[in-house]
Amino acid sequence: GENVEQHPSTLSVQEGDSAVIKCTYSDSASNYFPWYKQELGKRPQLIIDIRSNVGEKKDQRIAVTLNKTAKHFSLHITETQPEDSAVYFCAASMSAGKSTFGDGTTLTVKP
Amino acid sequence: DAGVIQSPRHEVTEMGQEVTLRCKLISGHNSLFWYRQTMMRGLELLIYFNNNVPIDDSGMPEDRFSAKMPNASFSTLKIQPSEPRDSAVYFCASYLPPGARELFFGEGSRLTVL
Numbered sequence: 581g582e583n584v585e586q587h588p589s590t591l592s593v594q595e596g597d598s599a600v601i602k603c604t605y606s607d608s609a610s611n612y613f614p615w616y617k618q619e620l621g622k623r624p625q626l627i628i629d630i631r632s633n634v635g636e637k638k639d640q641r642i643a644v645t646l647n648k649t650a651k652h653f654s655l656h657i658t659e660t661q662p663e664d665s666a667v668y669f670c671a672a673s674m675s676a677g678k679s680t681f682g683d684g685t686t687l688t689v690k691p
Numbered sequence: 692d693a694g695v696i697q698s699p700r701h702e703v704t705e706m707g708q709e710v711t712l713r714c715k716l717i718s719g720h721n722s723l724f725w726y727r728q729t730m731m732r733g734l735e736l737l738i739y740f741n742n743n744v745p746i747d748d749s750g751m752p753e754d755r756f757s758a759k760m761p762n763a764s765f766s767t768l769k770i771q772p773s774e775p776r777d778s779a780v781y782f783c784a785s786y787l788p789p790g791a792r793e794l795f796f797g798e799g800s801r802l803t804v805l
Contacts, residue, residue, distance in 0.1 A: 581749075612792045623782065623796040624734070669734060678747060679724075679794060681734040 582607040584672050586682025593660050594690055601685045603670035604652040610672040613646060613653045614679070618667045627668075628655070660689045695785055697797035705805050709771040712800045714783035716764050724794065725758055725768050726782045734782075740766065773804045 583606040593599050605613075611632040616624035630637045630644045630653065637644050641660075646653040657664055667686050673679040696715040704710055716723055724739040738748040740760045748758070755774070760766040770777055780801050784794040 614793065616794075623798050624794075625796070626793045629792065673792065678736060678739055680736070681726075683733040 582610060582672055582674075582680040584670060584680050584682045586670050586685060588685060589683065590686045590688070592688045592690065595660060595662060597660055599657045599660055599664070599687055599689075601655045601668055601670070601687075602652060603654070603672075603682050604650075605672040605680075606651065607672070607674070608648075608651065609674050612673045613644070614671050614673075615642075615644060615655050616669045616671065616681075618669065618684075620666070624669060657687075660687075662689050662691050665689045695783060695795050695797035697781075697783055697800050699800055700798060701801045701803075703803045703805065704773055706774055707772040708804075709769065710773045710777075710802060710804075712768040712781050712783075712802070714766045714768070714797060716766070716783075716785040717787075717795055718764065720785035720787045720795070721763065722786055723760060723766050724784045725766070726784065726796075727779045728782060728799070729779045737768070770802075773802075775804045778802055778804050 586603045614629035615627050617627045618624040628639050628642050628644050630646050641658050643656045665688050667684045669684050670682040671679040698713045722741045725737040727735045727737055737750045738758045739746055743760045756770055758768045780799045782796050782799045784796040786794050
């Protein structure tokens with residue numbers, strides 16, 4: 581089955597700096613790569629996603645890049661703010677819909 | 692729409708007791724996923740249904756776990772008998788294939804087995 585690895589497990593940045601989280605996946609049939617943000621005690625919520633026919637997608641301060649050949653994708657957050665502090669999960673899925681999640685990255689943005 | 696609704700939000704029980712977690716899907720969604728979240732193992736997929744039919748239950752840890760979807764909008768996850776290692780937050784999530792791929796998670800059910 582699919583295996584998703586996510587790095588780093590923890591990330592601490594100063595407010596205003598950029599943060600980058602990287603994920604690799606194993607199954608070349610995966611074609612959908614979402615990123616979820618989970619605040620403490622809350623549910624995971626989608627913040628951005630990318631499909632395999634696209635190399636990059638941006639939404640305001642967040643962007644995701646995908647390298648299908650290398651089977652890796654990354655989340656980029658620019659101009660970080662304290663409210664960006666949360667656990668971020670990457671995931672990979674195929675058309676059948678089952679999503680395999682990475683282990684999560686705890687991002688702390690220090691004011 | 693109220694979103695995916697889970698109950699109970701918190702459950703504390705003693706080892707050996709039966710636990711039933713409930714999930715109501717978003718109206719019109721036809722795929723449902725049960726995930727378990729722990730610090731050690733992250734978000735693990737237990738089982739998922741499509742149009743009320745279980746598609747993949749390979750993540751169900753053992754026979755003590757069972758899940759049903761008696762109708763298009765409701766599902767239960769049962770643990771019998773429960774054990775302390777079952778303590779976790781259990782999320783259900785739904786989405787509407789084939790075009791939409793975003794998973795909508797419920798608030799989760801935090802289970803503590805003493």
